[in-house]
Amino acid sequence: MNGQTSGEHDLLGRHDVLDLGSLLSEAELAQRDKIREFTERRIKPQIARWFEDAYFPLELVPELGALGVLGMHLDGYGCAGASAVEYGLTAMEIEAGDSGIRTFVSVQGSLAMTAIHRWGSEAQKQRYLPLMARGELIGCFALTEPEAGSDPSAMRTTAVRTADGWRLNGAKRWIGLASVADVAVVWASVPDEGVRGFLVPTSSSGFTAEPITGKLSMRASIQCDVRFDDVELPAEAILPLAQGLRGPFSCLNEARYGIMWGSMGAARDAFEAALGYAAERRPFGSALASYQLTQAKLVDMMLELQKGQLLALHTGRLKDAGTLRPEQISVGKLNNVREALEICHQARSILGGNGITLDYSPLRHANNLESVRTYEGTDEVHTLILGQYLTGHSAFHPS
Incomplete structure (x- = not known):
């Protein structure tokens, strides 16, 4: 015995000593193999150069959309409706290439798309989710702040009601994809209401996103400092079902x-x-x-x-x-x-x-x-x- 499994059900390369891959269904194995092939072909041959050059490969975004991995755990609106295990296997195979590429899939699907799918209006879901699932529109998720990385309850970004909608002010830090995103899911404190979520087009006047440079980690990825200076939003920009840190x-x-x-x-x-x-x-x-x-x-x-x-x-x-x-x-x-x-x-x-x-x-x-x-x-x-x-x-x- 050399500790190697001979079959196609391996989870740990050729050295799945416990044969954990035998616990996967045929559909799960097929999903794993599809993403593993993509990673071997499209990520691993280029990742050293992307990492050294601090380059995020935007050209992969529509390919990941075509693979069906963006928001794949969500149902409807062009999303795959995959199981949690299938999504997990996808994350594992992509991160075998690089954490930065898996982080894109996570920011797009687990954060931005999930926020819209779970807390948005029907009109918001119809407008954004199909485009995001195809990789034709990129989202970001703006929660972390410069002075409150681990304590969102100390949030300083504010949104106040105006005659026509909302006015957003504040700053966020370490926001993945913000400089290339089309829409930002922004969490802000609203007087007398607590934390609320807003969909903010990144083309809005007063929205700025500056990539953070000099990183020693996640170099094939984008993280930004973001500012909101009197960003005016329509009334329907709010995620109607989200209130509080939940x-x-x-x-x-x-x-x-x-x-x-x-x-x-x-x-x-x-x-x-x-x-x-x-x-x-x-x-x-x-x-x-x-x-x-x-x-x-x-x-x-x-x-x-x-x-x-x-x-x-x-x-x-x-x-x-x-x-x-x-x-x-x-x-x-x-x-x-x-x-x-x-x-x-x-x-x-x-x-x-x-x-x-x-x-x-x-x-x-x-x-x-x-x-x-x-x-x-x-x-x-x-x-x-x-x-x-x-x-x-x-x-x-x-x-």
Whole structure:
């Protein structure tokens, strides 16, 4: 026995020791294979150059639309209506290429499209969702602020009623896709009403989006500083069904679910890079893979990959059954990103000095995962969510 599965049902490349792929349906396997082929053909051959050049490949957007992955978990309005597990497998296979590309799919579908689908009017859904599903219109999701990254309850962006609609003022930071988006889902504080959501065309006077430069992570992606200076909006710009933080948090949970799968894709790619390198490299006259310390690292990586994939799959089954709870999403996001980052670091150590170049993927994945670890809830935030679940005491605002 060499620990390899021979069949097409593998989840962890050729080294799915637990044969987790056998837990997938034929439809799920077909979806996985379709996205894996796309990633191998369209993302991996170019990603090192895109990362080095800090270039987000807008040319992929209509292709991703044609693949049916934009808002794929949503029903109707041109969306695929796929299962949670199919969406998770899609996130995993795309992030095996790069976290930045998977982040686009998440911002477009799990955040912007979900906000419109769940909280918008019928007219808003009809206007935006079919175009967004096809990749003909790009959305962004503006929640995080410069002074309140992990605390949206301290939101300073405001929307006030006017004779004709709304006037929006404020600032947001780390807003993915804002400089290339056509519409922004903006969360703002409304006097006497709390947090409300608005659909803001990015062509609006007073809307500005400036890409953040000098990034060491997520370089094949776009994040922006955004300002709203007396942006005038019509009355129908508001998302009528969203009031309070429940609106944006419901979207964040969709994104967090995708992250627990996606991070395992980055980790799997790093593991496979290290495994292949260890088989070919021959220090001191023997294959690097033959040394005990190397094997220990590879085994530890495989164990955490398999556990993380099993956690994601179980969570996906709960989501498809309609029983998934927020704290269970926190388990997956906290564990899988943390372990994926460690896997990438271990993989880089096997590659030695060669591992710090873009010829190999582990350090690029690790750099990206530093951002993935931070957005949609830091480790600390998810730890406190779970701490509150276990103890009944909230430590977010201790007395």
